[in-house]
Amino acid sequence: MAEKPLLSVRDLSMIYKTRKGAVSAIDHVSFDLRRGESLGLVGESGCGKTSVAMALLRLLPDNAQITGGQILLDGVDLIQLSEEEMQNIRWKRISMVFQAAMNALDPVYKVGDQIVEAIERHERDIDPAEARKRVEALFKLVGIDPKMADRYPHEFSGGMRQRAIIAMALACNPDLIIADEPTTALDVIVQDQVLRELRQVQKQMGMSMIYISHDIAVIAEVAERIAIMYAGRMCELASAVEIFKRPRHPYTVALMSAFPSIVGEKRPLVALGGEPPDLLFPPPGCRFHPRCPRALDICKQQQPPFEDIGGGHYLACWNPAPVVEVQS
Amino acid sequence: MTPNGIPLVQVVGLKKYYPIGGNIFSPGKLKVHAVDDVSFTIPAGKSLGLVGESGCGKTTTGKLLTRLIDPTAGKILIADEKNNLVDLAALKGAELKRFRRRVQMIFQDPYESLNPRLTIFDIVAEPLAVQGIGTVLDREVMVAKMLEQVGLTPATSFMFRYPHELSGGQRQRVAIARALVINPSFVVADEPTSMLDVSIRTGVMNLMMDLAQKLEVSYLYITHDLAVARYTSDDLAVMYMGKIVEYGPTEEVLHHPLHPYTRALISAVPVPDPTFKRGAPEIKGSISKPINPLPRCRFYERCPIAAKVCEDNDHPPLEDKGGGHQVACYRV
Numbered sequence: 001m002a003e004k005p006l007l008s009v010r011d012l013s014m015i016y017k018t019r020k021g022a023v024s025a026i027d028h029v030s031f032d033l034r035r036g037e038s039l040g041l042v043g044e045s046g047c048g049k050t051s052v053a054m055a056l057l058r059l060l061p062d063n064a065q066i067t068g069g070q071i072l073l074d075g076v077d078l079i080q081l082s083e084e085e086m087q088n089i090r091w092k093r094i095s096m097v098f099q100a101a102m103n104a105l106d107p108v109y110k111v112g113d114q115i116v117e118a119i120e121r122h123e124r125d126i127d128p129a130e131a132r133k134r135v136e137a138l139f140k141l142v143g144i145d146p147k148m149a150d151r152y153p154h155e156f157s158g159g160m161r162q163r164a165i166i167a168m169a170l171a172c173n174p175d176l177i178i179a180d181e182p183t184t185a186l187d188v189i190v191q192d193q194v195l196r197e198l199r200q201v202q203k204q205m206g207m208s209m210i211y212i213s214h215d216i217a218v219i220a221e222v223a224e225r226i227a228i229m230y231a232g233r234m235c236e237l238a239s240a241v242e243i244f245k246r247p248r249h250p251y252t253v254a255l256m257s258a259f260p261s262i263v264g265e266k267r268p269l270v271a272l273g274g275e276p277p278d279l280l281f282p283p284p285g286c287r288f289h290p291r292c293p294r295a296l297d298i299c300k301q302q303q304p305p306f307e308d309i310g311g312g313h314y315l316a317c318w319n320p321a322p323v324v325e326v327q328s
Numbered sequence: 329m330t331p332n333g334i335p336l337v338q339v340v341g342l343k344k345y346y347p348i349g350g351n352i353f354s355p356g357k358l359k360v361h362a363v364d365d366v367s368f369t370i371p372a373g374k375s376l377g378l379v380g381e382s383g384c385g386k387t388t389t390g391k392l393l394t395r396l397i398d399p400t401a402g403k404i405l406i407a408d409e410k411n412n413l414v415d416l417a418a419l420k421g422a423e424l425k426r427f428r429r430r431v432q433m434i435f436q437d438p439y440e441s442l443n444p445r446l447t448i449f450d451i452v453a454e455p456l457a458v459q460g461i462g463t464v465l466d467r468e469v470m471v472a473k474m475l476e477q478v479g480l481t482p483a484t485s486f487m488f489r490y491p492h493e494l495s496g497g498q499r500q501r502v503a504i505a506r507a508l509v510i511n512p513s514f515v516v517a518d519e520p521t522s523m524l525d526v527s528i529r530t531g532v533m534n535l536m537m538d539l540a541q542k543l544e545v546s547y548l549y550i551t552h553d554l555a556v557a558r559y560t561s562d563d564l565a566v567m568y569m570g571k572i573v574e575y576g577p578t579e580e581v582l583h584h585p586l587h588p589y590t591r592a593l594i595s596a597v598p599v600p601d602p603t604f605k606r607g608a609p610e611i612k613g614s615i616s617k618p619i620n621p622l623p624r625c626r627f628y629e630r631c632p633i634a635a636k637v638c639e640d641n642d643h644p645p646l647e648d649k650g651g652g653h654q655v656a657c658y659r660v
Contacts, residue, residue, distance in 0.1 A: 045525055189609055192596035192608070192609055214525060214526065215598070217599055220599065220600050220604075221598050244603075258530035260553075260556055261600050262555045266558065266579070269530045269559060270530070275495050276525075
């Protein structure tokens with residue numbers, strides 16, 4: 001690839017220290033993000049997808065510790081930056097949209113004022129009137145009536161609040177926006193509107209996006225490439241079409257066969273047995289092997305490398321599923 | 329057991345209005361029409377999916393059917409052991425308690441619906457104890473059998489543990505065991521899988537469907553997720569602001585939706601296929617609360633095909649368009 005990626009995560013590992021011991025939340029995770037690209041990060045609760053997002057922003061709780069790896073943003077390792085330098089990265093270069101929109105807005109301040117404050121904090125010399133103007137433009141961009149800037153959060157519906165949060169995340173024109181389950185609490189019709197808004201704005205502004213979700217249907221609609229995580233590790237990473245049509249990791253295959261859809265033929269859903277492992281004591285070898293229908297002896301002993309198997313399709317598996325065109 | 333054709337559950341003109349404002353001496357004049365004149369029938373052995381957005385009244389309907397709350401008006405007819413339809417809405421005291429053997433509920437959040445101080449045995453045996461079924465020893469056998477049936481095997485290794493020792497999926501299996509242990513004929517399941525991860529969710533869904541067949545139970549399956557409803561329900565009822573706007577066989581409703589609201593809802597559901605191009609749902613504005621609603625179609629303000637007839641007349645009645653596919657719309 002000629003173009004240098006915007007973000008390059010290399011062998012990132014992180015633990016949470018608990019009274020019982022170290023929880024291996026992220027283990028040797030690597031991926032690249034190109035400029036203007038949207039990457040979907042999929043996995044179940046506790047697989048480490050939100051931890052990756054928090055590590056990128058260095059917003060980790062006190063008991064978290066990055067134990068190895070690099071997070072290169074345009075070649076600069078974010079892990080090595082001081083807290084002060086990191087504050088110049090957050091919002092300006094990397095911003096985030098969280099799941100709980102209600103908690104992200106202060107109920108006693110007008111929504112517009114909160115966004116103006118965010119802009120002023122990061123661009124000290126900006127003229128207040130200009131900040132104000134930018135808020136109006138942002139509101140228009142995400143499909144909210146600019147007059148709503150003078151209202152309080154409780155006067156916003158759930159979907160509007162989430163859009164206001166998106167507007168706030170866009171306020172300093174970041175290179176990368178991390179969206180962590182931004183529509184999970186919303187009803188489908190509102191979710192659809194927010195997703196459309198988000199995708200359009202991302203394309204229009206040429207931003208990169210990491211979209212985190214457990215819902216592969218939502219990911220299918222927003223992401224150009226998809227990364228699948230399981231128990232703190234990367235299983236598979238490829239273009240969206242490749243992941244859905246030619247999944248190779250048995251976990252990816254299991255996710256696809258367990259997921260219901262309202263279109264197409266009603267095929268039986270196949271459940272995956274067992275439960276994700278306790279990351280205090282992760283299983284040796286491949287972390288998926290206790291639940292894997294294709295597990296071999298080697299899977300119990302050795303961790304499979306995460307490698308390109310051709311055409312930018314990355315896979316960590318000793319015994320990948322055969323290539324079968326999945327009919328939709 | 330109810331033979332085919334005889335309804336197991338028949339709901340007629342069910343209403344629940346909540347007063348807002350006012351005080352204990354004078355109730356408020358404004359009322360939220362949470363459930364407004366809802367009627368449907370569930371044949372024995374079939375399951376009905378109740379879908380809609382938050383606040384549409386689907387959970388209130390579920391609570392009414394289990395008499396966790398009392399209806400403002402309407403009948404809830406449920407077949408008893410001799411296939412006679414009994415009005416649950418009119419039962420009181422000991423009669424109501426006895427009838428609870430027939431009707432059970434599974435809640436959404438297995439982290440809140442199980443008492444953390446009770447063992448799994450105590451939780452699952454509680455309905456038996458309340459109804460005075462069997463001796464303690466009998467109950468132990470029944471609970472063990474039920475736990476095995478919900479896939480918590482071997483039962484002896486789960487019986488004397490506490491909910492905090494179990495995962496979300498296992499807890500929900502305990503909640504299912506508790507609902508089914510007294511052999512009910514009808515279970516209201518309110519979003520039973522929405523808190524679970526995909527790989528766990530499908531296992532619980534499949535389990536519920538297997539048990540429905542084995543134990544001859546019917547579900548009222550309440551969910552916001554149409555794809556889940558497709559796999560758990562024979563029939564589908566779509567609710568909007570306290571009204572059922574469309575009702576019929578699940579595949580028929582999903583593939584040939586007639587009501588403009590159902591159409592919008594279906595076209596908003598993301599599809600797990602990156603090559604699938606979904607159109608934008610045709611709907612205006614956002615949902616509001618049915619507080620003293622005007623006598624016109626509830627969907628009027630948001631409807632893409634609304635006309636004068638929809639404003640001049642009260643909310644349209646459900647009308648059969650063939651094959652049991654019913655729609656409440658003047659314009660279809």
